[in-house]
Amino acid sequence: MQNPFETEERRAFRETVKRYVETEIKPNIDEWDEAADFPWRLHEELGSMGYFGFGVSEAHGGLGFDDAFMRFAAAEEMAKAGGTGVWAGVGGRSISIGPIEHLANEEIRERCLEDIVLGRKGSCLAITEPGGGSDVANMQTTAVREGDEWVINGVKTFITGGMKGDYFVVGARTGGEGLVGISLFFVDADTPGFSRTPLDRKMGWWASDQATLYFDNCRVPAANLMGEENHGFIAIMQNFNYERLSMIAGALGMMKTCLEESIAWAKERETFGKPLIKHQVIRHKIAEMSARIDQIESYGTMICWQINEGHMPVAEICKGKFAATKALEFVASEAMQIFGGAAYLRGNPVERIYREVKVFAIGGGSEEIMRDLAVRQMGL
Ligand SMILES: Cc1cc2nc3c(=O)[nH]c(=O)nc-3n(C[C@H](O)[C@H](O)[C@H](O)COP(=O)(O)OP(=O)(O)OC[C@H]3O[C@@H](n4cnc5c(N)ncnc54)[C@H](O)[C@@H]3O)c2cc1C
Incomplete structure (x- = not known):
């Protein structure tokens, strides 16, 4: 469009x-x-x-x-x-x-x-814990001030880029219960007390690395507190906006690839004496896939316009994220169907995209959490 x-x-x-x-x-x-x-x-x-x-x-x-x-x-x-x-x-x-x-x-x-x-060093965001990712306000990792240092203890998991990362932005509890007691810290990977193990054998995103990070009396200078003490939750929520925007865009790119691949295959593959593309059922699938793509593209465009105008449209970003991942789920599934057995084989982009749908629906705020946040933004 x-x-x-x-x-x-x-x-x-x-x-x-x-x-x-x-x-x-x-x-x-x-x-x-x-x-x-x-x-x-x-x-x-x-x-x-x-x-x-x-x-x-x-x-x-x-x-x-x-x-x-x-x-x-x-x-x-x-x-x-x-x-x-x-x-x-x-x-x-x-x-x-x-x-x-x-x-x-x-x-x-x-x-x-x-x-x-400039890509010379890697950095990661470490929020999710083994005890849960959706309920950010309930994080259990702690940071306790001792003199000129903060002592961090806890575990983070699913951290993308975590095995190769040089620097980590880590959420930890510095105050009381809930969202008011969370702060952010900058942690160098070579800090004593920091270690990591890989999470492999994943459904998708194979070329990337995810890690579990361990903080065992990991001491960082007092100055590594990022922003104000106990104000980390708001910073984490604000940071999610661009992550979610990029996931809307990512879902769009994946859907466009699915559509392009499906059309090319449907033109080439013949069944019952004519190319798939000439069968009405397949044509309707293509129309529906294309319509979902247009909807997400238009919505994403309006969200970008609002951001550039100086308004961060949190509700629209949340709605856009779950709408995009639902559309991706549909488009990837239809693409698989159009390919038939050919997309069941590894090496086919449609097969890979189909396996990557779920991480878009879960990561960066799951579909359920996105709906919840969107409704809360409506004052309900
Ligand atoms: C490949 C991958 C990469 C990731 N990269 C990072 C990263 O770099 N940094 C990072 O910090 N995290 C990362 N994550 C973690 C991701 O953000 C979390 O997986 C996500 O926030 C969900 O948390 P959870 O998996 O602990 O699920 P849970 O929080 O345990 O939720 C489980 C299910 O229950 C649903 N649910 C939870 N609460 C409610 C509720 N109140 N009402 C209805 N349903 C609910 C959720 O939607 C979800 O479907 C990554 C995850 C994956 C899979």
Whole structure:
């Protein structure tokens, strides 16, 4: 669909990411997924393209401006690689840069941010715990002030980029019960008391890494508190907005790939004496898939416009996220159906996308939590 807010700059940025995905990622996605890894140079190449630079000052290696449309385009194009393992593999950095830029002290930003934004070092956001991810206000990891240090104890899990990350933004309890007692901390991976183990054998996102992180009397300087003590919950919630926007865009990119692959297959494959595309049932599937894509694209475009106008439309982002993941579930399933047995085999992008649907419906705030938040934003 045509975007009424398209500009030359936005088009050029989208084209740059698109070209990169087509030449550097798409041809290798199978191999990297099977190897459960991809070369580090991708972090650096994306970094030099400005992929991680939105909302980060030029002094810290960023672009010096923000643009929701460009953020959206970048995530959408990355998700068109025929699988989102690489997209997720660089995504831990994307969701932790905002808090580092806005809440870390100047020494940390001077020391680390440029390396993170340019892809030389990895950073991650560590909120989820084995006891639960949805109920962020109930986190059990603690940070206790002792002199000039904070002593962190607890476990985080499902942390994307966690095995390779150099820096972690960690949520921990510094006050009483509930959302008012949470703070954020910056933790270097080489801090004594920090360790990690990989979470492998996953349903999808094979090329990315997820880890369980252990904090065992892990001492960080007092200055590693990010933002105000006991004000971490709001910061975590605000940070979710861009993560969820990128997941809407990612779902859109995956749906477009499913549609494109389905049309190409339906033109080539013949049953009952004619190409699949000439069978009315298949044509209706294509129409319905295309309509769902248009709906999410339009909704995403309006959300981006509102953000650029200075309003963070939290309810629309929540509604957009579950609408996008429901649409993705439908489109990926229909694409599988159009391919028949051919998409049951590994190596087919539709098969991979179908396996990656659920992480979009669960990660970054599950569909249930998104609905709950949306209704709460309606004052109900
Ligand atoms: C591949 C992957 C990567 C991830 N990366 C990161 C990361 O980088 N950093 C990070 O911090 N976390 C990460 N996560 C964690 C993710 O954010 C959580 O999985 C998610 O928030 C859900 O938490 P949970 O899995 O503990 O489910 P739970 O919170 O245990 O919920 C289980 C189910 O119950 C539902 N549910 C919960 N409460 C309610 C309710 N009140 N009403 C109705 N239904 C409810 C949920 O929607 C869900 O369907 C990742 C997860 C995955 C799978």
